[in-house]
Amino acid sequence: MALIQIRGLRKTFGSVTAVAGITLDIESGEFITLLGPSGSGKTTVLRMIAGFENPDEGVITLGEEEITHLPPFDRDVNTVFQDYALFPHMTIQENVEYGLRTRKVAKAERARQALEAITSVKLAHVADRLPHQLSGGQRQRIALARALVLRPKVLLLDEPLGALDRQLREEMQIELKRIQREAGITFIFVTHDQEEAMRMSDRIVVFNEGRIEQVGTPEEVYERPATRFVAGFLGVSNILEGEASRAVGGSGASISIRPERxxxxxxxxxxxxxxxxxxxxxxxxxxxxxxxxxxxxxxxxxxxxxxxxxxxxxxxxxxxxxxxxxxxxxxxxxxxxxxx
Amino acid sequence: MSRWFSKNLIRIYAAIAILYILLPIFYTIAFSFNDADKRNIVWRGFTFEAWLNPCEPIGICESLGNSFKVGITSTIIATLLGTMIAFALGRYNFKGRSTTNLLIFLPMATPEVVLGASLLSMFININVGAGLVAVTIAHIMFCISFVVVTVKARVASLDPKLEEAARDLYANEWETFRRVTLPLVAPGIGAAALLAFALSFDDFIITNFNSGTVNTFPEYVWTASLRGVPPQANVIGTLMFVIALALVFAGQVIGKRKLAKKS
Amino acid sequence: MAMAHVGAAEQTHAPKKRGKKTAYLLLAPGLLWLIIFFVYPLINLAETSTKTPAPTFETGEFVQTFRFMNFIDAFVDNQEQFYRSFIYALLATVLALAIAYPLAYAMAFRAGAWRNFMLLMVVAPFFTSFLLRTLAWKQILGAEGPVVSTLQFLGILPPDATITATAFSVIMGLTYNFLPFMTLPIYASLDRIDYRLLEASGDLYANGATTFRKVTLPLSMPGVVAGTLLTFIPASGDYINAQLLGSPDNYMIGNVINSRFFRVVDYPTAASLSFILMATILVLVIIYIRRAGTDELV
CATH class of the missing domain: 2.40.50.100 (RNA polymerase II/Efflux pump adaptor protein, barrel-sandwich hybrid domain)
Structure with a gap:
């Protein structure tokens, strides 16, 4: 059975439909990316898995448990936020300890675990600083450590690399992939950058206008796009339709061919x-x-x-x-x- | 020379403006050392006389005590009530938002003389005696709006993601509020409380309408000004000034130490 | 407002909570306080304003006769003080703006390491009693004070002339009193301006005056609006400055309301005057805010 099962999930904000009824299975230990343009519903899905938004319809289960309407603090799921959301009034050590503290882990133990997590992202030397004294890349790693220290079943990442410059971004992509492999945690990663999605993911879920267009490995979604949107959003594609489609022996349905083929x-x-x-x-x-x-x-x-x-x-x-x-x-x- | 002058014109202007602001304060401080008779108007020589006997004029220290009583009570209550409203406005969507905003704005747009007169006419109509309770009620009323405005600005600038992050890290609503929201909004609440105390402590017009026979410090000064204000009033004014300055400096030093300790 | 932003919800995520019950619980005590001790007294005042003296002619006893002529009588009898209040308040506001804007500008952009010190000096008056400071001006400008004797010594003022008990000293006192309330909001709005914007404008317009007119001034308008309101409103209702620094010839409407209440014990007239003052101020404020284009009042 899949670790996370999403069934018929729907969410509207006022008159705008953000998520228009999606169904998706996420396997344990996989790196899955929700990919789509801004406004396509991918972040809303992530926020419903995290518990920040209540779905209007549908069910989310994690393992054996239905979590659809549980508050965030009752879910074995943690989030790495887009702008990191580190607490500005706490040191790095205090930030990373925060979740352990709310879980009532003993003081010495939580200090040890936090330091271990900070060390694993190679930032032990900044443990006593405040977030504003760190660079963007450092803050990013701390946000990761703060979530990972709790050993969640699932880690949600909301465009975590969006604010980094190109070089740092590529380093972090490799780093994230390494951490995911080593920790064996399920990563649900949200991005609008198709190259980032291709590089890191086991599977990609392509979103458009609140719906899932296609789910598959990077190769599947690139080589066998199911829809015109997928063909156009991941790389460049030639679309033949109507007469042009029939001229190559097609039924008249649209055909996609990559330019390099x-x-x-x-x-x-x-x-x-x-x-x-x-x-x-x-x-x-x-x-x-x-x-x-x-x-x-x-x-x-x-x-x-x-x-x-x-x-x-x-x-x-x-x-x-x-x-x-x-x-x-x-x-x-x-x-x-x-x-x- | 004239280049320097035109380049620094705005600085010179600012310096003169600040001198203008400080002039009567210096004057107040200086005349606390005046060897005055009853009329503390002309400089007659330096003395510590008033500083050694600050409570000598009848009623002066009693009025000061009243001002503190009213100031502290109304600061606590107004800060509490105002902060709650600020959180509601900054954090929730609800019907009646614009009515609430109007109700907060109106007391600030109403001249004090009208506020004072209307409260007094109500107290007269319902036969409640004027006095310190009436004054405290009035002070809370006009301080709430200033607290709301000050705290709301801070609540609005708070990143909602920080609260989400706390809940994501297994903090429930109360823990989130206590460990994340409140510490981050605290400077705004502190500033609001200081403002409320300053407004209450210094208020004369509304107080004078509602205090009946009891005197606060500003009322003491007002009454005394008809006969001549004793230098002891200047002593108290000077003391308040020095204490406030000391608090500001202490706050700065503590803030810097905290930062230095953490880095 | 919130509705318009849902399209961008994907990016910004600042949806406000919808726990209405909590919101009302938070609002209730404070709003109740304002309704009981602000709104209800105003209604009471309105009720008082149309009363007439009781047939017994006992001092302080009035009966409700719905005499709306009270408003007209009150206004006609005290026209002069009304006009004077608004003219004095307007002049004080303009003067305070002229002093505060350059001061706030210097603090925001030219003060360097002195910035915090200057800020402290601007709020320093809050730390000493308002009455003591006004009395200090009375002495400084008074017949026995240093300003008059210096000017007389220099022959600028004739020997029997005074500065206090004139319109000048009242307006000066009002300006002085509300200067921090003018300076702080302007400083806050100037401080928020990204200095790079001014540099960018300097780059585009090349001229300091144009940069000021096209960029700095519009961006600081919310501060100017807030500051002028915080000066004009209390100044137009003030009576302390007129009483301490002026003569009966300089009395403002606040003096009249005060004396009607306490000396003459004529509550209906005092109430009518209060209402006319409040209504006039509200109308002026609404016109001003509309013209200045700021909707967010609080």
Whole structure:
């Protein structure tokens, strides 16, 4: 049985529907990411798991216990907040001890555990300082230590890396993944950054307008997007619909093909039975350093973008120039049908 | 030279303004050392006479005691009631919000003479005698609004995530309030209490309407001013000034020590 | 307000709690106090304002006859003091603003290490009795005081001239009394301004005066509005300054209300005057707040 089961969860704020009835299972020990643009409902779901919001409908269970309407302090779940929410009037040590203290852990024991947690995030030397004396990255680690010291079954992370600069962010991504593996705790991670989601997650849940669009491993959601939204939100995709879809033997349903899966051939090229092809005019060639982007206006009425890695010099891609009539060719199993 | 002058014009202006603010305070302090007869108006020489016998003029120390009684009582009650309202306004959505805001604002927008007169006319109508109780009731009434405004600002600037974090770390509502909310709002409550005490201690107009035959310190000064204020009144004024300054400095030093200790 | 922000709830999460019961429990004692000791007395005052002397003509005895002419009589009889109150209060407010704004500006942007010291000096008057300070001005400006004797010595003032017992000294006293109430809100709103905004403006407009007019002044307006209200309202009802620093020729409406209550024991007239004063102030304040564009009163 899944560690967390969410069934038919729904939440509205006034006339705005934030979460429109979602169902999701989260397995023990997995790193799962709720991914979506801002306003898509992912944070509201997280806050309902934490107990900060009461769902209008639906059920959340943790292990054997239904927790839907339990207050936050009765849930074996802890949160790392977006802006860390460290208590400004307490030292780092006091911050990390806070949860142990409310759980009535003896003084010496909680000091020991807190120091251990602070040491595990490599910040033992700042234990006596106040939060405002720490850098953003340090505060981030302390927020993590403060939650982890309680050994929750589930750790909720609300865009925890949003305020960090790029380099620190990448370091923390690796660090978070390491801590999650070592502690074996379930992480539910909220972000709007698809690259971050791909890099860290065992599974990704893609949110849009209060609904789940797709759940799957990073590879599944990237290679086999279920919907047009997923295809567009994770990376770039070519969508063929209507006539263009039928021209490659489709049923007319929308088809998604990633730009890097397409190659360009002269219009004399004969495609094999395992391949699809569309003929068109090459209208744009843009050299971007690591790769080159080609834009083809297909006769069947689609604008196809193709990405080629610049593996050799001089680039093999100079075979084609704007104004050429070309074929865009791809393997049939690289394309996926999507719903709208 | 003229460049320096135009660059520092605003500083010079500020310095003059501060001198203007301080001038009557210095004057009050200086005349507490005046070797005065009954009329403490002209400088007649330096003496510690008034400082050695501060309670000599009849009624002066009694009036001071009354001011403290009224000030402390009304500060405690007004701070409590005002802080509760501030939390309700800053933390909850409820019907009647704008009516509450109006009810808080109106006493501050009403001239003291009207407040005093209306309370007195009520006390007369319901046959309640004027006196220290009536004065304390009045002081609580006009202090509440100032407390609400001061504390509300602090409550509003408090990050609600901090309270969520506390609850997430297994603190229940009461523990969250006691260990997180209250310590963070405390400076605002402290400032509000000081303001309430200062307003109460120094109030004359409303007090004078409702005190009947009892005197507070400002009333003593007022009555005495008709005959000539004894230098002992200046002594008390000076003492209050020095004590308040000392409290401010002590507060600063303690605050700095706390920081130094923690870092 | 809260409704408009739900779209952004995903990001900000500052929804207020909806525990109405707790809210009302928190509000009840304080609001009850204000209703019993502020609203009810005002109703009482309103009731008193239309009474007339009892047929027995006993001092302090009045009966309710709903004589609304009391208001007109009270106003007509004391027009002069009404106009004087508002003119004095207005002049004191303008003067206090002229002194307080540069002072607050210097504290916020030019004081450096002196900032806390200056702040302490501005609130210093709160630490000494208001009456003692006003009496000190009476002495400083009085016939035997240093200012008059110096000016007379220099021949600027004729030997028998005085400064006290004039409109000048009353307005000066009012200005002085409410200066901290003007300075502190302006300082608070200036202090909140991000100095980088001023630098950015200096970068864009390049001119100090324009920066002040287009950026600093608009951003400090809430402080100016609060400060002027906190000065004008109490100043227009004050009677201490007029009594100590002025002569009967400088008496304001506060003096009249006070003496009607205590000396003449004419409660209906005092009540009518109080109401006219309060109503006028409220109307002026509402017009002022509308024009200044600040809605949040408290």
């Amino acid at each position: 397409i190659r360009i051939e002269p219009d004399s090229y004969k495609s094999s039975g395992e391949e699809s092809a569309l003929v068109g005019l090459l209208t744009e060639v843009a050299y971007l350093g690591a790769n080159t982007i080609f834009i083809i206006e297909a006769d069947a009425g689609a604008r196809i973008s193709v990405t080629k890695l610049n593996q050799e010099l001089p680039s093999q891609n100079v075979r084609f120039a704007t104004g050429d009539r070309v074929l865009a060719v791809w393997r049939k199993n690289h394309a996926s049908e999507i719903s709208v």
